[in-house]
Amino acid sequence: MKNIFLIIFFLAVLFSRIEAEEGYAFKNLYEIEVILEGTDRSSINKGMRDALQSLMINLSGVSDINRYSVLKVALKNPEEYVSEYRLTSEEENLLGIFSFNGEEVRELLSNNNLPLWIGIKPRVLLFLPCKSQTFLTVEKEKDFLKRKQLCKETKDKILEKGSMRNIVFIEPVLDFVDLKFIDLFKPKSDQDFLNKISLRYGLEDWAICYIQDEYGVLVEEPKCITPLSDLRKITLLETVDLLADELTKDFQLNIDSNLTNKLTILITGIEKFDHLISVENIIASNTLVSSYFMSSLSGNTASYQLEIKGKIVDLQMLMSVNPFLVGQPEIIEDESLKYIFKPGK
Secondary structure, three states, X not given: OHHHHHHHHHHHHHHHHEEEOOOHHHOOEEEEEEEEOOOOHHHHHXXXXXXXXXXXXXXXXXXXXXXXXXXXXXXXXXXXXXXXXXXXXXXXXEEEXXXXXXXXXXXXXXXXXXXXXXXXXXXXXXXXXXXXXXXXXXXXXXXXXXXXXXXXXXXXXXXXXXXHOOOEEEOOOOOHHHHHHHHHXXXXXXXXXXXXXXXXXXXXXXXXXXXXXXXXXXXXXXXXXXXXXXXXXXXXXXXXHHHHHHXXXXXXXXXXXXXXXXXXXXXXXXXXXXXXXXHHHHXXXXXXXXEEEEEEEEOOEEEEEEEEEOOHHHHHHHHOOOOXXXXXXXXXXXXXXXXXXXXXX
């Protein structure tokens, strides 16, 4: 009972600084797009492997997840997890769009005690000094345009990489208050400034990326600093991977498939037969549920008996991000949970 209360408090605190990818851990299909070398079978198979590797990183939140032996085996036969695929083109690139069976890929992780990301995106403050310098310095038009373009490319790249790794980067608005902070902390350090300004945006984590070296010369590859890197300058890609690997740990389930539990779930808000079918689909598609049956149906409330893999708090954490189950569950007793079903539009 105590653990259930703790997880509710834990989630309530975290939701103040995260965003949810609604339904990510319940999708029927995951679509991954990759560039193909050709339309022959060998190229398509390679595309499937690349897509499955990308999906495993995204679904687990771990950069090196594909080093595990069980995934190396799966990557030898990626077509076993593909429901369908199609080919298309964009500019000069040939693209393969692969749809993976959601239940099967989630079970691949959960059945082997590997992390499963539940669909909550950490938010990180991103500061690009090159943007603030646009307001604070005067320079030759040629240099200004070159730096402005490099600054834009850096921003686009880190936002793209962040999106791929489920990190939401929030930039300061650079209004008068922000610029005042920049000027105030100029004699000290960017770190002092970011530790201060992050409080204004309600964020605990930050990253700063530079397109110039200490002498003001533009660099070929931007370097970034974050407290997680011990304030060492690392590449942009290393920064995103480091943030993703560390920050998504709070939103991962490491399921002990050898541990089982039984519990009762009450779901209210069922007004018609279609609602009942939707509720059963939610339960059946949950990767933790080994078996279930409806024990009663009274009014708008259905009662289900579940046997699950892992802990009850694991199930609660996963159910809490389902877009069709509103709010935190009401706790009836140690082994009973109550949810309210909210039909999709």
